Amino acid sequence: MHSTKKSGKSFLNQLILFIAIAIPWLIGAIYINKTKSAAKSDSITVVNFQRDKAPKADHSKYAVLQQDFKSPEGVTAACLSCHNYTAGDIMKTAHWNWDRDYVTETGDTIKLGKKNILNNFCIGIPSNEPRCTSCHIGYGWKNNQFDFKDENRVDCLICHDKTGTYKKFPSGAGYPVTEETVSDGVTYFPPDYQYIAANVGTPGKDNCGACHFTGGGGNNVKHGDIANEMKQVTREVDVHMGVDGANMDCVDCHKTHRHNISGNLYSIASTDTNRVSCSMCHTEIPHKNNILNVHSKKVACQTCHIPQFAKVSATKMSWDWSTAGQFKEDGSYKIVKDSMGNVTYHTMKGSFVWEKNVSPEYQWFNGRAKHYVIGDKIDTSEVVSLNGLEGRYADNRSKIVPVKVHLAKQIYDSENNYLINPHLFGKDSTAYWKNYDWKKAAQTGMDSVGLPFSGKYGFAETEMSWPVNHMVAPMSESLQCADCHGANSRIAALNDFYLIGRDRSKTLDYAGFALIVFSAFGVFVHAFMRILGKNKK
Amino acid sequence: MKKSTYIYRSFERFWHWSQALLIFFLALTGFEMHGSFKIFGFENVVRWHNLAAWAFLVLIVFAVFWHFVTGEWKQYIPTTKFIKAQVDYYLTGIFRGAPHPTHKTVYNKFNPLQRLIYLGLKLLVIPVQVITGIIYMTYIYPNESLHVEGLGNIAILHTFGAFLLLAFVIAHVYLTTTGDTPASAIKAMITGWEEIDVDENEERLKNLHKAVDKSVAGYYRLGANGFIEDVNDAWLGMYKCSDRSKVIGQHYNITRDEADLSSFTNQLNQVMKGEILTGVTVRRKCMDGSFGYHILSANPVYTEGIISGVEGFIINIDQKEESREYLYNAVKDSGAGYYRLNSDGIIETVNDAWLKMYKYASVAEIAGKHFSITRPVTEIVKLEETFAKVIQGEIISGALAIRICKDGTTGKHILSANPVYEGNKIIGMEGFILDINEEFAL
The missing domain is CATH 3.30.450.20 (PAS domain)
Incomplete structure (x- = not known):
């Protein structure tokens, strides 16, 4: 009787003990479940985002625009007759000057930009102006004598044409054609300036894309994350620009003040200023799960949200100039295409590698970049970096960013050990695309930048880093933890810090494993001997 | 002598099992984060591990408080005494069925090895895990105020602690089976009660x-x-x-x-x-x-x-004149037995200690009986002599007596006796008895 009472009471005690232990776990489980469902919700925070698509003025009503313009400069003059400060604003921008201040390693501030920088696509602009400057927002930059102070040379229409009929001719130094002309199978018509001027407006994707989607001489060659198809993609490709997504225009993010358009592309930019960031609209803490938010201190949004680029058309991943100049037996251009129709060899340019659905490489980046300045000595025993993104783990301003790395083999002076700015385009006999003589092309090209050419050349391996900022994928496509915190980490190359899940001390793991095995084995042997001892008895 | 003893108190058991579950859970989620296996997914285990870490911290705060308030922390003061004997026991003695070299008591729950290992856990391994864990949670990234150039060393230390804990758990769980029966130690940690040696x-x-x-x-x-x-x-x-x-x-x-x-x-x-x-x-x-x-x-x-x-x-x-009151007070709480007889030798009253020594259940069972019922035949004369002396006014102290209990067993005690006065007249005898433990019998 007494003992039943006691065991009944002790059962109650144990039940209470069990409940006391279980309750915190229950609370934990409920908390986890509750926060998890919130984290998976589809609501996205957007702040400070305003869009005003309504036209601000009907330009067809202005008398000054109702004239039969004979030249594009005439249109510009008419624009400036009202917008009389605008040319001044334009002339302060990199879009006009094609250069910015750059502090070299020796501490000198120089003017560096598209104008005088070397890339590893079509290499350099000096001596090739009429071709390259077809993307300049001006008229007539055909050599190094261009007058950057002439206001009438500003091309207003390339950015503000809303008719879609205004086109610069590919080798016209920024001018449209004056009579019907065919180039590369495309027919160019003289623009109807009065019609176009009556229909100007805020730049759209077509305007920006006219140059930026086809940089490097073809669709999606350079960037990889912006291309002609961005005018008409679904949100699966780009949640912002997708027509079924936010259907945004470039300038919705690239906010503009007095014609200075925000945003840097570090193939030419070098400072952490005037940048566009996701947090402008999405804040620094966009996630419900705070562990993700704290990642933003070291990981750029793009890193997780752009798992792949070049999702519609392929982009150029490497360019080998050393194989250029091979003709078919009949003397015509040798052109090879891959299964997707991408040109993988062209007599004029050499060999290319194209890739689609590319997973980016990842680099530390603090908003500053170093550049190869023409004349800098190179070490051909390693890949020459033309634009090095600055950053490292221990730098508080650095974040991991996704990057398209473009490799090339390009001509360099093997005596003077610097890269050559070759004269590719031109009607003269020294242009490479006329006579396919690298020496002559190198001589003319180097003369144009005022540097000697030794007469000896080779092909150096170079690389460029193009940060990837577009083609933001829907949430469901974002990278997951294990994509970096795992064995096959996407950021395996960033090894200047310890990353949980990816990194481990092998010595410790082996020692720890040995300790566990030793303990288990010891226990096993000990237990065995105890049983043996008992049986003996 | 084995005695069922309440050795682990409620909070202690709650703390122990909660800690055991938390360590198991932290190891499970932690080693998945470490990349040792893949079960729940990285995101889940990170969140669970962090939550469990907070729970562990709260538990530690309560446990530290409990240890100090109850004084149980003293159980962990290390000693080298018998440590060799304990090691020898685990290495050889246990296989021969030798007795444990140390004995568990409420005041000394742990053997010297346990003291050392548990103290090491409490002062070294767990604090290292807590501190490195907090650093890992707080300084995820290099930061202006405390510029941690990477958490590699912190992470390695944390992982090392985890391995040690895991090894401890294996050994600990196994050693619980070395009690009287394989399950007795675990059972004790669940119920709180254990059959342990009582140091008499x-x-x-x-x-x-x-x-x-x-x-x-x-x-x-x-x-x-x-x-x-x-x-x-x-x-x-x-x-x-x-x-x-x-x-x-x-x-x-x-x-x-x-x-x-x-x-x-x-x-x-x-x-x-x-x-x-x-x-x-x-x-x-x-x-x-x-x-x-x-x-x-x-x-x-x-x-x-x-x-x-x-x-x-x-x-x-x-103090003869006040002896009656004095004696009563002296024996009331002392654990000594008290009795009072009237002048005819009839038992008037006894106290609880007396009843216990004589194995009676209540005063009613013995009150009204003659004192001769309390002695074996051979001892009756001795008590009669004592009674006669006291009734004459003498005081007897420290006499050795052999009693016969209710169930027929005998016991030894020291007896004192003095007269009971009413005015100047002796109306009885009273005194106290002190039990002599058999162990210390002369």
Whole structure:
């Protein structure tokens, strides 16, 4: 009787003990479940985002625009007759000057930009102006004598044409054609300036894309994350620009003040200023799960949200100039295409590698970049970096960013050990695309930048880093933890810090494993001997 | 002697099992984060691990508080004593079925190896895990205020701690099976109760001190060299001394007249040889120079198996005129048995301690009976003589008596007896009895 009472009471005690232990776990489980469902919700925070698509003025009503313009400069003059400060604003921008201040390693501030920088696509602009400057927002930059102070040379229409009929001719130094002309199978018509001027407006994707989607001489060659198809993609490709997504225009993010358009592309930019960031609209803490938010201190949004680029058309991943100049037996251009129709060899340019659905490489980046300045000595025993993104783990301003790395083999002076700015385009006999003589092309090209050419050349391996900022994928496509915190980490190359899940001390793991095995084995042997001892008895 | 003892208290068990679950859970989620296996997914285990870490912190705060408030932290004070014996036991003795070299008691729950290992966990491994864990949670990235250039070392330390804990858990779980039966230790940690060895000397001393502290009996302890180490308030009262510091550290010879000193020294020497004195009547010299009488008991004090002193208690017998009240008070709480007989030798009343010694359930069972029922045939005459003397006015102290209990068993006790007065007339006999433990029987 007494003992039943006691065991009944002790059962109650144990039940209470069990409940006391279980309750915190229950609370934990409920908390986890509750926060998890919130984290998976589809609501996205957007702040400070305003869009005003309504036209601000009907330009067809202005008398000054109702004239039969004979030249594009005439249109510009008419624009400036009202917008009389605008040319001044334009002339302060990199879009006009094609250069910015750059502090070299020796501490000198120089003017560096598209104008005088070397890339590893079509290499350099000096001596090739009429071709390259077809993307300049001006008229007539055909050599190094261009007058950057002439206001009438500003091309207003390339950015503000809303008719879609205004086109610069590919080798016209920024001018449209004056009579019907065919180039590369495309027919160019003289623009109807009065019609176009009556229909100007805020730049759209077509305007920006006219140059930026086809940089490097073809669709999606350079960037990889912006291309002609961005005018008409679904949100699966780009949640912002997708027509079924936010259907945004470039300038919705690239906010503009007095014609200075925000945003840097570090193939030419070098400072952490005037940048566009996701947090402008999405804040620094966009996630419900705070562990993700704290990642933003070291990981750029793009890193997780752009798992792949070049999702519609392929982009150029490497360019080998050393194989250029091979003709078919009949003397015509040798052109090879891959299964997707991408040109993988062209007599004029050499060999290319194209890739689609590319997973980016990842680099530390603090908003500053170093550049190869023409004349800098190179070490051909390693890949020459033309634009090095600055950053490292221990730098508080650095974040991991996704990057398209473009490799090339390009001509360099093997005596003077610097890269050559070759004269590719031109009607003269020294242009490479006329006579396919690298020496002559190198001589003319180097003369144009005022540097000697030794007469000896080779092909150096170079690389460029193009940060990837577009083609933001829907949430469901974002990278997951294990994509970096795992064995096959996407950021395996960033090894200047310890990353949980990816990194481990092998010595410790082996020692720890040995300790566990030793303990288990010891226990096993000990237990065995105890049983043996008992049986003996 | 094995005795079912409440050894793990409620909070202790709650803490132990919660900690066990948390360590298991933290290891499971932690090693998945580490990349050792893939079960729940990285995002889940990170969130769970962090939450469990907070829970663990809260538990630690409560546990630290509990350890200090209850004084249980003392259980973890390391000792080298018996450590070799314990190691030898696990390495060889256990296979031969040798007894455990150390014994679990409520006051000494852990063997020396346990003390060392648990202390290491509490002071080293768990703090390292907590600190590195907090750094890992707080300084995920290099940061202006504390520029941690990477958490590699922190992470490696944390992982190392995790391996140690895992190894500990394996050994710990296994060693729980080395109790009386393989499941007894685990069962004890669930229910709180365990059959453990009771250290009788420890128990007896504890009870003695408890009884003596409350009662009017005096308690004393002497060192091996005869200096007084401790006395209680009752002792001071009997010796008419108000200041304990005047006594502590003095030689015992200040408590005796020169005439009595040599017999007292002899008595103490016997005790130092291992004998036990129960109930000798002695004359004391009080601090004001007056004299008094008391019954003295003395037993050796053992330290690590060697006699290191003498202790015992004294009961005053000098105040004849107030003896009745005095005795009653003296025995009320002392654990001594009290009885009163009328002039015909009929038992009028006894106290609970008396009933216990005689194994009676209630006073009603014995009240009204003649005292001869309490003695074996051979002892009746002795008690009759004592009774006759007391009725004549004598006081008997410290007589050895053999009793016969209700169930027919016998026991030994020391007996004191004095007359009961009503006015000047003796109307009965009363006194107390002190049980003599069989172990210490003469």
